[in-house]
Amino acid sequence: MKVLIPPRNRSFGTVDALGIAGIVGLLVARYIPVARLIPFWGCVLRERTGWPCLGCGLTRVADRVAHFNFVGAWEANPLGTVAALLFALAAVVMVLHLVFAMPIPEIQLSPREWTVVRVALPMLLLVNYAYVVVKTRFPHLLL
Numbered sequence: 001m002k003v004l005i006p007p008r009n010r011s012f013g014t015v016d017a018l019g020i021a022g023i024v025g026l027l028v029a030r031y032i033p034v035a036r037l038i039p040f041w042g043c044v045l046r047e048r049t050g051w052p053c054l055g056c057g058l059t060r061v062a063d064r065v066a067h068f069n070f071v072g073a074w075e076a077n078p079l080g081t082v083a084a085l086l087f088a089l090a091a092v093v094m095v096l097h098l099v100f101a102m103p104i105p106e107i108q109l110s111p112r113e114w115t116v117v118r119v120a121l122p123m124l125l126l127v128n129y130a131y132v133v134v135k136t137r138f139p140h141l142l143l
Contacts, residue, residue, distance in 0.1 A: 001108065001113055002108040003105050003107055004105065004108065005105050006103045006106060007103060009101060009103065010097065010101050015090055015093055015094060015104050018087060018090040018094075019090040019091040019092075020091075021087060022084075022086075022087030022091040023091045023094075025062060026065065026066045026087065026091070027066075029065070030063075030066035035059055041059070050137065051137065052132050052136045052137075054125065054129055055080075056132055057077030060072075061076050061077050061083075061084050062080075062084055064076065065081065065085065065088070077128065077132055079128035080128075
């Protein structure tokens, strides 16, 4: 892995876009009760079958992270909590980058490291989904 530090700049990039998405998403989660306002909001798969989908718990994660309830967010969906915290981190980095011209390091992975990422990510998704299924369908197994 190579980490490159570019010169100071204020050029808008991917991290800045993710930061804006993080700010907007967390502000909406904090101040707008989306799940209560939109009547069809919710997991159709879970409502019909009782089984959660891969994204079950993400609305609760956003709401709980926006209210600084990290334990509750982790219980709802661990990988979603990590993603929400990364969006919040991207928001902080975006402000530092665009206001103070802080350079954003560029990370370059080797082909072998990309292979590890491509194998690890689906495994993380599978473990996370297994946790969500056990948490919603078989909560007595987690006691």
